[in-house]
Each structure stands twice: as C-alpha cells, then as structure tokens.
Amino acid sequence: MRVFRRRRSSVVYVLIGCAFVLGVIWYWQWGADSIFVMTDEVMRVRVKRFMEYQSSEAGRSGPGERGEPVVLLGEEKAKAEVLMPKEAFNRLASDKISLERSVPDVRDQACKHIVYPRQLPTASVVIIFHNEAWSPLLRTAHSVVNRSPPQYLHEVILLDDFSDKDFLGEDLRKYVESTWPDGVVKIVRTTERSGLIRARIAGAKAATGDVLIFLDSHCEVGPGWVEPVLTRIQEDRSAVVCPIVDYIDANTLQYSLNGGYQVGGFSWSMHFTWENVPERDKAKRKYTDPVRSPTMAGGLFAADRKYFFEIGAYDPGMDVWGGENLEISFRTWMCGGKLEFIPCSRVGHIFRSSHPYTFPGNKDTHGINSMRLAEVWMDEYKRLFYTHRRDLLGQDFGDISERLELRKRLNCHSFKWFLDNVYPEKFMPDENVHAWGMVRNPSSNLCMDTLQKDEKMVFDMGLYSCQNGASANQVLSLSYKDELRREEGCLDSGGKDGDKLTLRQCNQAKATMKWKHDKKKNKIIHEQSGLCVDVNGEKNDGHPMLKPCKDTDSQIWTFEHYLD
Ligand code: LR7
Numbered sequence: 001m002r003v004f005r006r007r008r009s010s011v012v013y014v015l016i017g018c019a020f021v022l023g024v025i026w027y028w029q030w031g032a033d034s035i036f037v038m039t040d041e042v043m044r045v046r047v048k049r050f051m052e053y054q055s056s057e058a059g060r061s062g063p064g065e066r067g068e069p070v071v072l073l074g075e076e077k078a079k080a081e082v083l084m085p086k087e088a089f090n091r092l093a094s095d096k097i098s099l100e101r102s103v104p105d106v107r108d109q110a111c112k113h114i115v116y117p118r119q120l121p122t123a124s125v126v127i128i129f130h131n132e133a134w135s136p137l138l139r140t141a142h143s144v145v146n147r148s149p150p151q152y153l154h155e156v157i158l159l160d161d162f163s164d165k166d167f168l169g170e171d172l173r174k175y176v177e178s179t180w181p182d183g184v185v186k187i188v189r190t191t192e193r194s195g196l197i198r199a200r201i202a203g204a205k206a207a208t209g210d211v212l213i214f215l216d217s218h219c220e221v222g223p224g225w226v227e228p229v230l231t232r233i234q235e236d237r238s239a240v241v242c243p244i245v246d247y248i249d250a251n252t253l254q255y256s257l258n259g260g261y262q263v264g265g266f267s268w269s270m271h272f273t274w275e276n277v278p279e280r281d282k283a284k285r286k287y288t289d290p291v292r293s294p295t296m297a298g299g300l301f302a303a304d305r306k307y308f309f310e311i312g313a314y315d316p317g318m319d320v321w322g323g324e325n326l327e328i329s330f331r332t333w334m335c336g337g338k339l340e341f342i343p344c345s346r347v348g349h350i351f352r353s354s355h356p357y358t359f360p361g362n363k364d365t366h367g368i369n370s371m372r373l374a375e376v377w378m379d380e381y382k383r384l385f386y387t388h389r390r391d392l393l394g395q396d397f398g399d400i401s402e403r404l405e406l407r408k409r410l411n412c413h414s415f416k417w418f419l420d421n422v423y424p425e426k427f428m429p430d431e432n433v434h435a436w437g438m439v440r441n442p443s444s445n446l447c448m449d450t451l452q453k454d455e456k457m458v459f460d461m462g463l464y465s466c467q468n469g470a471s472a473n474q475v476l477s478l479s480y481k482d483e484l485r486r487e488e489g490c491l492d493s494g495g496k497d498g499d500k501l502t503l504r505q506c507n508q509a510k511a512t513m514k515w516k517h518d519k520k521k522n523k524i525i526h527e528q529s530g531l532c533v534d535v536n537g538e539k540n541d542g543h544p545m546l547k548p549c550k551d552t553d554s555q556i557w558t559f560e561h562y563l564d
C-alpha cells in the first residue's frame, strides 16, 4: 500500500515537471516572443504619437490654443449663460477648443534645465468622474497622453463613477478605443454611485503602474509635468506629492499660471486653505526643490501605488465629496510619510463655483466626512472642529472602527505631534490665549460677528445678536500676543475716533493690532490710541468702533471663556 502510494506521487511529480518544462519552452518560443514583439510595437506606436504631438504643438492654431481665453458673443453668449448655472462652467466655450489644445509652459526657467533620471517608475493616471462634460474629460485624457513620455505612462484610467449621461456610455467607449487603439487609455466603471472617495479607491485598485497619479476630470497637464513627480517618488517612496495647480477659468477656459507659491493649510471647520510658505522652509531651499505642505487640496496628487495602500488609501466610509483631502494629509504625516508640492510640475484645473452633480440623500457629506476624520485623527483637537460645527454634534457618522484599527496598526503619531512638528504656525483659538469665544456687549446682547465675510479678505468686524456659542462667526480670541483675532486674521484699527475694527492678515510688528482687556473693567482698549471699542448705538449688521473711553454700557465687553 505504502509503496504504491509513493509510486503514484512520483508519477505526479514527473507529470508536473514535464508540464513545467513544456510551459517554459512554449513561453520562450512563442509566448515571450509575442509579448515582447507586441510591447515593442505598442511602444513604437506610442512614441510616434507622442513625438508627433510634441513637434506639432508649437504650430497649432485655433480657439483656446496656448491656453488663450475663448470669448463668446451674441447668441452663443446668451446660450452659454443659460447653461452656466447647471454645468458650473462654460461648456460651449470648452466645446469650441480642440481636445488636444496646447497650453503655455508656465514653469520657472530653472525647471526647464533640470535633467531627470532616465529610469523612472511608471505612472497610472487615474481620472475619476461622475457626469463630467465631454470636452473637459477628454481634454484631460489627451493632455496626459500628449505630455507624458510613453516610457513613463503605464496607463490612463478613466474611472466612471456610475454616470448616467448617455454620451459617457457607448460613445465614450468608442471614442477611447478608436483614439487610443494601443489601449493606453482604459475605462473602468463602478456599478453604483460611489462618490469621489470610493471612486478613487476603485481606480487605484484597477491600476497596475508603479505610481498612482490622481486627477480631477477637468484638468490639463503642462509640459514636463510627470518627470519631477516620478523622480521625487523614486527618491522617496513615502512622499505623497502634488503639482502646482494652475487656474483654468470656468467661463473662458483661459489657462493662467498660479503665480503665487503657496502650501496647504486648513481651517478648524475642516476646509482646505492656501497659506504662504513659512520662512523657515523658504530659507533652506531652491525654487525647484519640493516644498513640504501640511495639507493638500485633494484632487491632484501622486503616491507610490503600494505605499498608498500601505498607509490606508482612503476612508471608504466617506461619501460623495469632501473631507478626504485633509484626512489623507493628516494621516500621511502622522503615519510616517510626507506631503509635498513639486514646483516644476504644473497642472491646470477648472475651478467651478458649484457642483454639477447630485448629492444622493441631500446629505452634508463634507460635514459628516469631516466628523469621521476628526473622530479618527484629531484627538482632543476635534473640539475645535465641533466649535465651528455645533450643528453636527450628535449626528451619525457611521462605523470608524477599521480606521481606528489602522491608526493603531500603523503606530501613528498624535494630532498634537502633527501640529507641533508639521504645522507650528497653526493658531488654536483656545490655546495660548487670555480669553476666547463670543465677545458680547451685555446691554445690547450684540456680539462681534464676521457677518459671514470671507476671511481671506479684508473686512470690518460686525455686530450681531449673540448666538450663545452656536455660531463660529462669533468666535474671537485675545492672544498672549495681545491680538484680537480669528483663525486667520487679526483686528486692526486706524486709531481715530469712529474708526472701525478691520480684520486683516496678522502682523505682530504692527502696533495698531494690539488690544488690552481685563475682566474687571471689561473694556477693550486699542493700545496704540488708548481708545475703547464701543457699540455706539449700532444694531444687527452694524459695526463696533473706537470711541474715547468713558463710563458707559456700550463699552462693556465680556468674553465667553476666560483662561487666566
Ligand atoms: O460622486 C462623485 N463622484 C466623482 O467621481 C463626485 C465627484 N466625482 C468626481 C468629479 O467628476 C471630479 O472629477 O470627483 C472629482 C472631484 O470633484 P469636483 O471637481 O467637483 O471637486 P472640486 O474640484 O470642487 O474639489 C476639491 O475638493 C474635493 C474634496 O472632496 C476633491 O478632493 C477634489 O478632487 C478637489 N479638487 C482639487 O483639489 C482640484 C484642485 C483644487 C485646487 C487648488
């Protein structure tokens, strides 16, 4: 019995061995050959197409070429204006422009002289879309194929997040297959509306290149955009990197360079903000060096494909839109990676004023997604998020246990570590301050209020009935540096009788931005002029102003919280 069994198993080994040898011979004779021949052939097609585009680009003419604006007139203009609110950009102007238009080379001169390594990892460019218009979507794909050297472009994945516009079905498939018969552009479709976060995960899973590069479906990449990105990731696989985002006008499709040179921050309401590069980072670097950034805007970035999954891809519990950009930013830094902008890589994006798609269930997905992010990553600092979003307290944000598990498994730093080490400039409304919260004049029950003004702008501080802590527009802090400030700006005043309190960029060197307050006298005194802040008979939507100090109810102010 034993002998028999042994003999049978040796027969099996011999058969497996023969099959293996035959397989190797077959592969060597035909398989390998045909694969290599095909690859060579495909690569030839791709290189030829790339060279042809490159050599014709400078001579192109037509509407919108070189990123010039398209201005519609008369009937067309009227038609475009009707479409604008629905599509949130000027589709008619976009449709007039070639899908392969040229864009200006807005890179710094120094970028053009850099010689990048010949051997670089390959890119899978993932373009997610839901009901995107035809011309911006295809212009994104064409720009990638036309401006990425074929040896580095593994594939372009058009990830259709369950669009229901007809032309994005068969028509798109036919267009893609006939335009890129070599298969460099692929369509992958989700089987239900996933939202942009899960759509990106699906795109990343379908990809097989070394590096993932995500783009929105209304971008145009600039000359030489891909090499610096791949070079940086080759140097350091834990670098998650973003191109500089140029501006494509939603109305004229004009491509204009982002002259500013900024990095990403965030507001405590969990919105992305642009911030100046801190001096300490400016000092040590050349213009062309990567610049570290606390956060990213979200849509345009690259990461080593395996690394992207190692650090937890995205939170699949996030719906439709919003919050994922700060989540991946905090997580990358806190779990051992880094986030950078690459000044020599430029990509244009159409900035739209609204979303040309639905939010199923009419949910505030940005709010709920941000709750998930705050609960998983922000430790005790989530209090500052809820200060700005009291309306969200008690809302259901779903199950976050897997994300908490991930944080533990990756042994990530605390949020405080992130603030201290990556973003020390970030102002905490309730740390290093004498007092904070509502600033109330008890006799009128009016509070200082931003009146919803955009805090990136300069504006006069207003007055509004006190909302008892429910309105983030009424949060002010009196800092240890004697600033009376919001998250972004500080109150300033000319210091004359009747002058208003103007919110503008904080500047510690400015004497006109210093204020004194003590909870005994309850006045707010403008240090430089010695004048007092006065309600001066103003009502809702009015403005507090400086007046000579006197003993009057309209000069009494109390802060919601005193810390000393
Ligand atoms: O359900 C959806 N499914 C999708 O596939 C909803 C959207 N999408 C697609 C959509 O077609 C688009 O390609 O997702 C992409 C992003 O949607 P947009 O273009 O409406 O977003 P946005 O440009 O207004 O918003 C920014 O913030 C978002 C937060 O969730 C995303 O991170 C976007 O990618 C991001 N865009 C950028 O960062 C572009 C550069 C901005 C700058 C500077």
Ligand code: MN
Pocket (backbone or CB within 6 Å): 216, 217, 218, 299, 349, 350
């Ligand atoms: Mn976008």
